[in-house]
Amino acid sequence: MMKKALFCYLPILMLTCILTFSVTAQTITGAWKGKIGNTKVELKLVKSGDSLSGTSYYYISKTNYRRYSVKGYFDPETNAVIWWDDWMIEDHSSRAVMGTAAVDAQLSVADFNCPGETVMLLDGTSNKKESKDADKKNLHLEKITAPQFTDDWDWVIENYTVGANDPYIIDSINQLQGSTPYPEEKQIPIQTIPAPVLAEQPAPAPAPEPKISTTTKPSSPEEKFASRKKVLQTVIPVTAETIELRFYDNAQVDGDSIALFLNGRLIFEHIRLTEQAYTIKIKASDLGADNELVMVAENLGSIPPNTSFMVAIVGDKRYEARLFANENSSAMVRIVKQ
Template identity: 55%
Template sequence: MKRSMLKNSYIILIIGSVVLQQAAAQMITGVWRGKINRQKVELKIIQKGDSLRGTSYYYQSPNNYRRYSIKGFFDEPNNLAIWWDDELLEEKSGRTGLGSPGKEALRSEADFNCPGEGIMKLEGEANLKEDENRPKGEVHLDKTNQPSFYDEWDFVIENFTAGANDPYIIDSVGLIARHPVPVKTEKPVVFKPPVVKEKANPPPVVAVQPKAPPVSIAAPLTIEQKFAQRQKIPVLEIPIVGDSIELNFYDNAEIDGDSITLFLNNRLIFKHIYLTDKPFTVKLPVSELLQSNELVMVAENLGSIPPNTSFMVAYIGEKRYEARLESNEGSSAMIRFVKESER
């Protein structure tokens, strides 16, 4: 009898897990790619209650695009998504002369449908944002797992079902994302002096300075290179006991857009952690740890108020440990965890 009950419970758990995975897979939150008004588009949608937000990229190539912030809402009874280009955040012109995508802000309305086998589509129509009576073409978007353009919303999308669907996190990332890059709308006026005819006298000899060699611009460092090159500064050593340890990371001061990556024993375990006044929680099983372990916090950026600072609270057994971690472009904070059997 007990064996039968355990078997039934196990089956229920499996079914519940599958249902949760399917529900997560069929969310409108995610990356969508296709065409709107015959323009190539990558759309990042994040759902918060009934509202939608994120970014839209109208592009010809990775070097020729316009990026807008978007706002909208989801009509769940009719499975209808409605969004519009809210604010132009970034404009990048290419060299190919293939045209300039995304010149006009659009309002789109599309059915959210899942024909099956993991396929999800948004299909509908787009109009001018400022004149909804002027149709501007059709909407054909497919959900994809890998973005072509990377921005602040990637963290929320990647971790949406693991806690990043918290409205406070979504609002915080939205504030970070809303810093538009200045857009050049007109060419600068260049003053040209009038042409003066030279006299018959021969022109003076002008010494020509040799051209300086071109300056090479180094590619930005990857997070792995930052980890390898920066000095690791020990902050605290903590004894570990029990079955697991729980680590909570907060922004140490004013929330200013700090983001970090965590390395454990030289291995990347979490990246794009945006620090707020709510904890980002990491749980580590003690059985998988070494006798001596190094957890390194690498600053991905310095926020608007350098340096990058975080406040860590560790719960190990019945004890609580606190540490203020500081990282910058030259150093990373390091916490050492040591099993008590070795101490």
């Protein structure tokens, strides 16, 4: 009789163990609260594969805050976490919260650790996402069960903990809260030049004095790099010895040409983007802890702006991003060693 009862309860016990393992294995998902420097922060993260989605609040009070959509990555093997403010959703703040919104979106790197059964922490550093050289501030966040700010992510987190991890729901909320706008290429209209009207030719005029050419010399890639704003478009965490980068034309092949700078130094130029990958490899030993790869548009092709589809292969991980650049801005990728 006892064996029969045990047999009946065995599936329930197994299911409980599976659910418990699933929940504990995904504990990066949830709400977090603490500080970056002296700024109060509430962060909500949801894990899908190795990727993170969510939202961040920088606040003084519940009515004085700034909110961003968040993207990031989590490495379960090292418990390394990296996330960044992708797009500002709401601004109900005074300048005292963090300063200027466009300048103060953050990129954060932290370790996920559990010093106790019920205590989960994120400890690391954070700085302005548009510059690796900006001052880094200490980051300390603790996982909480009752967030101060309510939004759609609360429902996702609640369902996630009981195993209802639906990627469609996560993608839907990401679309609702928006992301960094990506400009579409627009075909430049062809100008029709009317045929010249034939008329009686006048007597030839005396030859004019030769003029000195005043044609402006095209700017070099270095000059374009220095004069254009760098806009962060994605972040790549590096845990392998080599990073392989593949660049394609993102849309119709239209003659786009780019130059690449690593930490301010020109490493490749005159890269013509096509449907075939232009591949470069970078050794991790040649990188610092935090690095900036900048894609500069050498031209805009026949369909502006200059757009690229980039694939990064780091060990057994693959990252993808659409990059865009024009005459005013260049695409920046932060490459962070973990």
